[in-house]
Amino acid sequence: MRVAIAGAGAVGRSIARELIANGHEILLIDKDPGSIKPERVPDAEWLLADSCELSSLEEARLDRCDVVIAATGDDKVNLVTSLLAKTEFGVPRTVGRVNHPNNEWLFTEAWGVDVNVSTPRIMSALVEEAVTVGDLVRLFTFRQGNANLVELTLPASSPFVGKPAGLIPFPENCALVTILRDGMVYTPDPEQPVEAGDELMFVVPSENEDELQRVLAPRSHGG
Template sequence: MRVAIAGAGAVGRSIARELIRNGHDVLLIDKSADTIRPERVPEAEWLLADACELSSLKEAHLERCDVVVAATGDDKVNLVTSLLAKTEFSVPRTVGRVNHPNNEWLFTDAWGVDVNVSTPRIMSALVEEAVSVGDLVRLFSFRQNTANLVEITLPEDSPYAGSKVADLPLPANCVLTTVLSGGDVIAPQPSTEVSAGDELIFVVAAEHEDELANLLAPRPDHPDDEDED
């Protein structure tokens, strides 16, 4: 797979190294001569160019890329790069880095972004995931499919603690993808047993999140919610 990364800062270089380790071809693009340091990622191709300029992207032969990652520290640049990659070069997949949470709503297919990666959202999700038991935590949103990657740590009082995966009456459009148990990563099978304290990771349609949470960690009705005589 060939991947072009706009932004050769710390984030872009880290992505490049990981992709190269996985056997992919990587092109790093940056408009700052000070940032172009090929010795930092010698296995990658480097290009001194402005990713917001159509002529620069033609020089980069973006039409040969399978994925374009807009990973600069400027949300405007990331949006323009994604839009040009998608509309002018028909790149199959674009990934846009969101630097400011107020701009996240812009990173959609209307701007040519297939997947947005919001650093603030990811960090807050990881904090929630680390301290929450029995609460459904959204880790990632799949924009194209209105589905989310969510996690829940099964509480002691869950009615399904000790149950087999086959016995979980999961809502429609919900798939259990991973069980993290005692430090082990388990690809769940119908016979896999889930226990209190296990971290369960699902792909679920957004409209079924509450149903899933209430199934695995039901909450008693709050007294204030009851009708008064």
């Protein structure tokens, strides 16, 4: 897979290294000469160019890319890059980095963004996930699927502690995808009992989140 990353700062370079390690072909684009440091990611292609300019993206041959990641520290640049990639070059998948929470509402398909990644939201979700028990924490939104990845740490007061996961009446369209227990990751088994302190991760539509929390942790939800 060929991936173009706009923004060759620390974030862009880190993404590039991970993707290269997974066997992907990477192009890093940045308009700042000081950010062009091929020695930092020697296996990537590098281009000194402005990703907001159509001519620069033509030079980058964005039409050959499977994914474009707009990862600069400027939300305006990330929006324009995503829009051009989608509308002018037909890139199948675009990912936009959100730097400021107030701008998150702009990062939608209307601006050519298939997936937005909000650094502030992810950090706040990780903090909440670390300290809350019995409360549903939204970790990620799957925009195209209208569903969310959520986490709930099962409280000791849950009526399903010690009962098999297959007997829990989860809401419609709700899928238990992972159980984290004592530092181990478990694939859900209908016969496996859930325990107090288990971190349960679900994919669930937004409208069913409240019902999911009422089922698993009625006391913390006012039940």
